[in-house]
Amino acid sequence: MNLKTATEIGKCLSNQTRVQIMEWLKDPEKHFPPHETLKHFNDGVCVTYIKEKAGLSQSTISTYLTNMEKCGILMSTRHGKWSYLKRNEETIKAYINFIS
Amino acid sequence: MNLKTATEIGKCLSNQTRVQIMEWLKDPEKHFPPHETLKHFNDGVCVTYIKEKAGLSQSTISTYLTNMEKCGILMSTRHGKWSYLKRNEETIKAYINFIS
DNA sequence: CAAACATATCTATAAATATCGATATGACAT
DNA sequence: ATGTCATATCGATATTTATAGATATGTTTG
Numbered sequence A, B: 001m002n003l004k005t006a007t008e009i010g011k012c013l014s015n016q017t018r019v020q021i022m023e024w025l026k027d028p029e030k031h032f033p034p035h036e037t038l039k040h041f042n043d044g045v046c047v048t049y050i051k052e053k054a055g056l057s058q059s060t061i062s063t064y065l066t067n068m069e070k071c072g073i074l075m076s077t078r079h080g081k082w083s084y085l086k087r088n089e090e091t092i093k094a095y096i097n098f099i100s
Numbered sequence C: 001c002a003a004a005c006a007t008a009t010c011t012a013t014a015a016a017t018a019t020c021g022a023t024a025t026g027a028c029a030t
Numbered sequence D: 001a002t003g004t005c006a007t008a009t010c011g012a013t014a015t016t017t018a019t020a021g022a023t024a025t026g027t028t029t030g
Helices: A003-012 A016-024 A047-054 A058-070 A089-099 B003-012 B016-024 B047-054 B058-070 B089-099
Strands: A074-079 A082-087 B074-079 B082-087
Touching (some): A003 A058, A003 A089, A016 A058, B003 B058, B003 B089, B016 B047
16 A cells, blocks of 8 residues: 555545444445345445435445545446446455555 | 544655654654753654655654644654654554454 | 437536735744 | 644635436337
8 A cells, every 4th residue: 555545535525424334334234225136245246236325426425436446445246237236355355554 | 432532643644755654653763863961762762854865854753743632643842842752652552443 | 320328528607726925923142 | 921842723616526308328028
């Protein structure tokens, strides 16, 4: 982990909704309904569900998630027309190691 | 640690200089000259030294440090006319626990 | 291939943050 | 008490970020 990446992660974690998204994704079963098509949460949660939970516009949430993926704290998997997001614990660990 | 505090800490860590300050304060001996009056780094480093190292104005650095103290990641001790800043590992640990 | 749906990107504006100079406050030394 | 030094706060402006609507792209389904 270098200074630049750490700062980008800090920016992602400088907004209440984005911090909440990170919290929600710790335990998707607890915070999101099961997806109609995919029956599991192995790859996380789709953009629409996160958008509904957060109560912000689709474009705003999409931007959030894109940036969170860019700096590495989230990872996304496409399943058909849906994008699933989950926490990237590797990067999170590296970040924690950097600041502690 | 609650959502609000975690977000405030995220804001502090969303700027390159502030992240660097946190890094520098991990090992003051390595990054700062010994203070003329105080011979030790037990309470950290004074504002002026941090300002000089960062290369920003006194008012900017003072604002940074005040906010970093408010959210708990730094703690300050007055020794005469100097304010010494050091990391508050307790809060940092709590924050890490919150996001991991 | 057209329609429908999910997500991403673009563009614009509102809101928040960054940064500094000026000034105020607090602490020591004379 | 006054001058000096260290730090804090205020006020103003520049820059960045937030946010959403519109539009584009990609994917499935009929």
